[in-house]
Amino acid sequence: MKKAIVFLEVRESRIKKSSLEALSTALTYKGNYFDEVHAAVFCDTPPDFSTLEGNIPDSIQVYKNIEFSLYTPQAFKKELATLKSDAVETVYFFSNTALGKDLAPRVAAALNCGLAMDLTEIKLENGNFTFTRPVFAGKALEDMQLETSDKVVTLRPNVFPVKTAGASGEIKLTTTEVSNPDLSIKTSSLKKAEGMLDVSEASIIVSGGRGLKGPENYHLIESLADALGGAVGASRAVVDAGWRPHREQVGQTGKTVSPSLYVAVGISGAIQHLAGMSTSKYIVAINKDKDAPIFQMADYGITGDALELLPIFTEEVKKIKG
Amino acid sequence: MKIAVCVNHVPDTATKIKVGPDGKKIDTIGVTYIVNPYDEYAIEEGLKLKEKISGTVYVIGLGGDSHKESLKKALAMGADEGILLKTDQDFDSVTVAKLLAEEIKSLGCEVVFTGKQSIDFDNSATGQMISEFLGFNCVSNVVSLTIENGSLEAEREIEGGREVVKTTFPAVITAQKGINEPRYASLKGIMAAKKKVITEKSVAQSTSKTKSLGLRLPAPKNPGRILGSDAEAIKELVKLLREEAKVI
Numbered sequence: 043m044k045k046a047i048v049f050l051e052v053r054e055s056r057i058k059k060s061s062l063e064a065l066s067t068a069l070t071y072k073g074n075y076f077d078e079v080h081a082a083v084f085c086d087t088p089p090d091f092s093t094l095e096g097n098i099p100d101s102i103q104v105y106k107n108i109e110f111s112l113y114t115p116q117a118f119k120k121e122l123a124t125l126k127s128d129a130v131e132t133v134y135f136f137s138n139t140a141l142g143k144d145l146a147p148r149v150a151a152a153l154n155c156g157l158a159m160d161l162t163e164i165k166l167e168n169g170n171f172t173f174t175r176p177v178f179a180g181k182a183l184e185d186m187q188l189e190t191s192d193k194v195v196t197l198r199p200n201v202f203p204v205k206t207a208g209a210s211g212e213i214k215l216t217t218t219e220v221s222n223p224d225l226s227i228k229t230s231s232l233k234k235a236e237g238m239l240d241v242s243e244a245s246i247i248v249s250g251g252r253g254l255k256g257p258e259n260y261h262l263i264e265s266l267a268d269a270l271g272g273a274v275g276a277s278r279a280v281v282d283a284g285w286r287p288h289r290e291q292v293g294q295t296g297k298t299v300s301p302s303l304y305v306a307v308g309i310s311g312a313i314q315h316l317a318g319m320s321t322s323k324y325i326v327a328i329n330k331d332k333d334a335p336i337f338q339m340a341d342y343g344i345t346g347d348a349l350e351l352l353p354i355f356t357e358e359v360k361k362i363k364g
Numbered sequence: 365m366k367i368a369v370c371v372n373h374v375p376d377t378a379t380k381i382k383v384g385p386d387g388k389k390i391d392t393i394g395v396t397y398i399v400n401p402y403d404e405y406a407i408e409e410g411l412k413l414k415e416k417i418s419g420t421v422y423v424i425g426l427g428g429d430s431h432k433e434s435l436k437k438a439l440a441m442g443a444d445e446g447i448l449l450k451t452d453q454d455f456d457s458v459t460v461a462k463l464l465a466e467e468i469k470s471l472g473c474e475v476v477f478t479g480k481q482s483i484d485f486d487n488s489a490t491g492q493m494i495s496e497f498l499g500f501n502c503v504s505n506v507v508s509l510t511i512e513n514g515s516l517e518a519e520r521e522i523e524g525g526r527e528v529v530k531t532t533f534p535a536v537i538t539a540q541k542g543i544n545e546p547r548y549a550s551l552k553g554i555m556a557a558k559k560k561v562i563t564e565k566s567v568a569q570s571t572s573k574t575k576s577l578g579l580r581l582p583a584p585k586n587p588g589r590i591l592g593s594d595a596e597a598i599k600e601l602v603k604l605l606r607e608e609a610k611v612i
Contacts (some may be wrong), residue, residue: 115502115525140522145503147489150458151496156573157458159487172577177485181381182390184485185577226531227501233519233526240523246611270612289521290544294377295401295482295541303611314377320582324609326601338587341609342601346593354595358602359612 045078046071047125048099048135051142052089060137060199060243063120066097067164067202068135069209075166077135082125084118085112091213096206101214107223112232115142117223119148126153131191133171136149138196139243146196156188159194162300164202179294179317199243200300201321239273241292246272246303249292250280253308253329253348257285262352263307269359275299277309293318308348311336328352365418368473368493369410369443370464372400373427374436376485387578389454399434402479405539408546409509410477411442416511420444422471426460428452434560439557440549446562447471453567456574457485461493463567469498472518476536480505491538505527507543 050061065081072079080307081099083089086108105121122145126132134149136142138160150157162183164176170187173195177184188195241247248267250260257280267274278284278293292299294314304322309315311327311334319325320339327340328348337343344351372420375381375390376398382391410421423438425431426449435446449463458530468476476495481488488504495502501516508519514533519526521540549557591597591604605612 070434114526119496140520143488144492144520147457147461147487147492148496148502150489151461151493154458156456157487157489158492158574159457159489175486177481177579178375178379178381178390179377179486180582181379182383182579182581184579185576187577188573189575190573227503228530229527231528232528233528235525243523247439291541300488303605303609312378313380320585324605324611325585325588326605332590337590339585342604343587343588343590344593344597344601345590346597351595351598354598355602358599362602362606362612 043077043129044131044280044335045080046076046133046135047122048079048081049122049142050081050083051137051139052083052085055087055089057089057093058137058139058141059204062093062097062135062204063199063202064197065094065099066204067197069097069099069350071166073210080125094213096208096210097204098211098213101216104215104217105220106217107220108222109225109228112226112229114223114225114229115145115148115227117220119152120143120224121194121220122149123152126192133192134194135196136194138198140221142196146194150194153192153194155192155194156302158186158188158193161195161197162201176191176298176321179314180320181317182360198300200245200302218298228360235289241273241275241290241299242297244273245301246270247292247299247301248272248273248305248307249275249277249309250307250353251277251309252279254280255349259349260285262349266305266352266356269329269363270303272301272303277315278312305354306336306340309336309337310334365413365417365475366471366473367410367413367421368468368471368476369403369406369421369423369438370476370478370490371403371425371434371438372479372482372484373397373425373431374400374482377401377483379454381581383579383581384433388576389432390579397430397433399437400479400482402481402483402541404537404546405541405543406477406479407438407441407443408544409537409539411547413511414546419436422447422473424449424464426451426463426567434561436557437549439560440554441547442553446558448562448564449565450564450568453569454583455570456495456572457487457489459570460589461490462497464490465494465497468494468564474534478498478536478538480538480540491536495536498534500534500536501531504538504539507540508536509537509543526558
């Protein structure tokens with residue numbers, strides 16, 4: 043028997059969209075690879091499962107403990123590892139979020155099985171999965187297979203679609219109250235950063251670079267991001283200059299992102315930056331220098347003054363969004 | 365306390381990647397290698413801990429002869445001893461973690477620092493797996509670390525904020541940018557490093573848990589349209605994003 047276990051990450055009682063992407067992807071292979079697709083959730087109070095409509099797994103294992111409202115890696119890992127039980131082959135799916143990146147390798151090590159992180163493509167060929175993952179921050183792609191029967195994979199957020207008309211039916215919950223969970227690594231609190239979305243999860247990102255002239259002009263980027271419902275990003279140059287926090291940095295020593303729309307404003311396009319955003323579906327560049335490398339990557343280019351054009355851009359977006 | 369720092373030797377971030385003749389590795393001709401940037405934070409964190417509670421800092425690398433350059437840099441920054449687990453084989457990340465864990469165990473280290481990810485294969489997995497093989501606690505992606513009376517409080521970066529995590533030794537910490545400012549190697553440090561030892565140890569061949577089918581470059585993007593430089597161009601842009609790209 044081959045089965046998939048999909049880890050559903052819960053934040054503030056909601057299942058993350060990126061977890062739905064992982065679940066929907068695993069369900070694509072039900073019948074043609076997996077006999078069963080199950081999900082696992084760790085929580086204090088169960089999240090809203092209605093968002094799973096169209097992507098209903100065979101069962102959802104709910105692990106409950108008052109401590110599970112925050113991340114407790116050892117306890118999560120232990121329960122996930124036992125879910126493998128007697129299956130011939132178990133493939134664990136995670137989303138490549140901060141939590142997924144931390145937890146998936148622990149599960150792979152506990153099971154001593156192959157691990158493939160940050161996948162952007164999965165192909166089923168001759169009964170084997172071929173996984174594709176960006177390496178060197180996206181400057182190259184590696185095609186690979188896992189040779190162990192059990193496997194652990196993480197999927198890059200925003201890349202795999204959530205199918206809406208997939209598996210339906212009743213949600214089968216199995217709830218386990220976990221007593222005395224291993225709290226040797228314990229998250230004691232969350233500190234929220236001010237501002238909105240994180241670049242690694244946003245489907246629209248507006249990033250600024252040196253071309254903005256100074257941190258005092260960055261509100262123009264924030265206004266546009268706000269109008270578009272997107273996240274604020276930054277080039278390494280402006281992070282190193284102290285204009286913006288590192289968590290906003292896009293590129294090889296920052297975050298690698300794949301939004302549906304990436305707007306680069308006043309960013310010339312250093313190779314490290316281009317690598318980090320090249321998998322965006324649409325790229326817009328606004329830069330005074332018509333020879334800037336960013337234009338080689340951009341679907342739409344504007345060769346004008348960012349400070350002058352950003353407010354107009356924001357206004358136009360507001361107009362069509364009504 | 366014995367402190368281990370795992371260090372990788374990687375192509376400089378400015379490297380334009382080309383695929384080598386075998387189709388599985390990068391073409392290394394003309395490529396400059398550096399200490400993995402996140403491992404520099406790990407080295408600094410190891411040195412800071414040594415300064416605080418005294419101890420020995422071991423820097424451990426795994427790879428070919430060239431990895432000694434990165435180990436030397438760590439020694440010049442102030443690490444005490446280098447160990448190179450010498451191999452020309454490309455191991456999968458699980459096996460790398462296992463080999464590093466075995467070495468850390470034989471050295472008797474109680475704390476391990478490494479970068480949150482290596483900027484070549486971008487797994488962000490090694491530290492967590494080392495901890496699993498050693499039975500150590502582990503906090504990954506750490507941007508702030510406080511050690512008091514044998515307990516650790518780490519802040520790790522997550523989407524939209526930070527998690528404050530409490531744990532105890534023995535522990536593995538993986539470093540994210542922001543945790544510290546790595547020191548530069550002083551001239552004195554560079555001279556002192558010449559007298560420090562890098563012990564080479566051979567690594568047995570092992571079967572890989574992964575099979576690489578090859579590296580390829582992303583399909584080149586066709587440069588798009590330049591729409592202009594004025595307000596009219598912006599109007600056109602918004603229209604295209606709405607009607608053609610359908611992303612807003």
